[in-house]
Amino acid sequence: MFSTPNELFEYKGCNFISNIHNVEYLNKIPNLDIKKDDVIVVTYPKSGTVWMQQILSLICSNDNLAEAQSELTVNLVPWIEVERLPFKGSLLSPLYVTHLPYHLIPKNLKKGNGKVIYVARNPKDVFVSLYYFQNYLTLLESTSSFEDFLEKFIDGKVLIGSWFDHVREWYKHKDEFDFLFLTYEELQQDFRTSTQKLCDFLGKKLDEDKLEMVVEECSFKAMLANPMANYKHIPNKNPNGTFLRKGIIGDWKNHFTVAQSERFDKIFEEKMEDFPFQFVWDSKK
8 A cells, every 4th residue: 555545545456546536436347338339548647648538539529529629528538437427418428538457447348349549658758747747736646756756656656557567468458359559659750640540440531621620639739728628627736837748759858867767778678578569669750
């Protein structure tokens, strides 16, 4: 358990936030009804989840774009692990996002129901983003230091748990699902092509004008200015910070020392030695 149990608590090997998640509801998740046309985006925290909420809400808006843009994306593409009253006005259901590890997902998702989109991001960039996130969000305890928090991240003693375990387990079981694996980096490097890949996977045909609209409205600049997508309604403790911070590739280089980077690379190689996917973390531009 954690030294601050009022902040994070462990449930079946996964770390949750006590004032957002509750055990009674988490116990119900394995039996949630997932239907054939449900779409679930899975990410480790700070790997592009909010971005994917916006992307899916626009791709799947059909002829209701204006109405979709007038509603919070968190309502249009809600979290599986957060208990809520049904959103009666949703046009886009059934779209969902989750940070859940593989072993906690609804049972009938494993039976071929629904589509799963997994987005992975360079864990160094994930860590830096999570470090700032901890120091921004009121619901999370501020970190003691960059070095100490890095140790917690490596040990999986942070929100959700180990990045390494999360990615490995989902990818290991990918053949159980109608599954698309993307990286944050490929989305960043060629967003138009990645958007088309998502459309093909979802069976959505967008004309050129709508595809261009999705590309424009899902840019970091557009989302940062969009109150429906930027999560500024979430309580925070840092008036100089933002929920959406930079949205770039390689910011870890501005924070890691050479020694920290080399040590992390060694740990990554050990933990991901037999991982069958070849990650490309750096921008090609």
